[in-house]
Amino acid sequence: MxxxxxxxxxxxxxxxxxxxxxxxxxxxxxxxxxxxxxxxxxxxxxxxxxxxxxxxxxxxxxxxxxxxxxxxxxxxxxxxxxxxxxxxxxxxxxxxxxxxxxxxxxxxxxxxxxxxxxxxxxxxxxxLPRHRMNAACHRAVLQERFVKWHGWSVTAASQKAI
Incomplete structure (x- = not known):
C-alpha cells in the first residue's frame, strides 16, 4: 500500500x-x-x-x-x-x-x-465482528471493552504522573 x-x-x-x-x-x-x-x-x-x-x-x-x-x-x-x-x-x-x-x-x-x-x-x-452477533450482545461486549479501555487509560495516566 x-x-x-x-x-x-x-x-x-x-x-x-x-x-x-x-x-x-x-x-x-x-x-x-x-x-x-x-x-x-x-x-x-x-x-x-x-x-x-x-x-x-x-x-x-x-x-x-x-x-x-x-x-x-x-x-x-x-x-x-x-x-x-x-x-x-x-x-x-x-x-x-x-x-x-x-x-x-x-x-x-x-x-x-x-x-x-x-x-x-x-x-x-x-x-467487533458485528455480523456475527445480535445488538444486545454487541452492546454488552462493547461496554466491556470500554471498561477495559478506561482501566488501561487510568493506569497509564497514573504511571505518567509518578
Whole structure:
C-alpha cells in the first residue's frame, strides 16, 4: 500500500494474521530486498514464525525470505493481481485509508509510523465482528471493552504522573 507524505510516495508494509488482526506496520521509502528483510525481521521480533506467508508478486519478498533462516521452511503463496478484491491484506488497508482521509492525509513518515503502530491495536480492540452477533450482545461486549479501555487509560495516566 502506498501512502503519500508531503507529495512523496511511501510504502506502508502491513502484516495481518488469519483473523484479520493487524500484527505490525512499517512505513518505508523503498520496496527493495533490504526493506522487505527489515519488515520480516520486525514482524518476527514480536510474533511467532508463521506457517504460511501470502504476499504480492513483488520479487523482493522471496529474496528477503531466503536470507532469513527462521523463514526457510515457511510456505510462500503469491496473490495474483486479479485476486486483490478478496485479499486479506487489501481489506485490512481500508481502516488506514479511512483514517488517512479523516486526517486529510499524513504528513511525516515518523509520525505516521508512530500513529499507525498505535492505531491498529486500538481500532481492533473496538472493531467487533458485528455480523456475527445480535445488538444486545454487541452492546454488552462493547461496554466491556470500554471498561477495559478506561482501566488501561487510568493506569497509564497514573504511571505518567509518578
Amino acid at each position: 502506498f501512502v503519500t507524505l508531503r507529495g512523496e510516495p511511501y510504502l506502508l508494509w502491513q502484516a495481518v494474521d488469519e483473523h484479520d488482526a493487524e500484527l505490525d506496520v512499517l512505513v518505508q521509502k523503498r520496496r527493495d530486498k533490504a526493506a522487505a528483510k527489515r519488515f520480516f525481521r520486525q514482524v518476527l521480533r514480536s510474533n511467532p514464525v508463521p506457517r504460511k506467508i501470502v504476499t504480492h508478486q513483488l520479487r523482493s519478498y522471496p529474496a528477503a525470505k531466503a536470507d532469513i533462516p527462521e523463514l526457510a521452511h515457511v510456505k510462500h503463496v503469491f496473490v495474483k493481481a486479479a485476486a486483490h478484491v478478496n485479499n486479506r491484506a487489501e481489506n485490512s488497508q481500508q481502516p488506514t485509508r479511512r483514517r488517512e482521509r479523516q486526517m486529510c492525509g499524513f504528513r511525516d513518515a515518523r509520525r505516521t509510523q508512530a500513529f499507525l503502530s498505535c492505531f491498529g491495536p486500538i481500532r481492533q480492540h473496538f472493531a
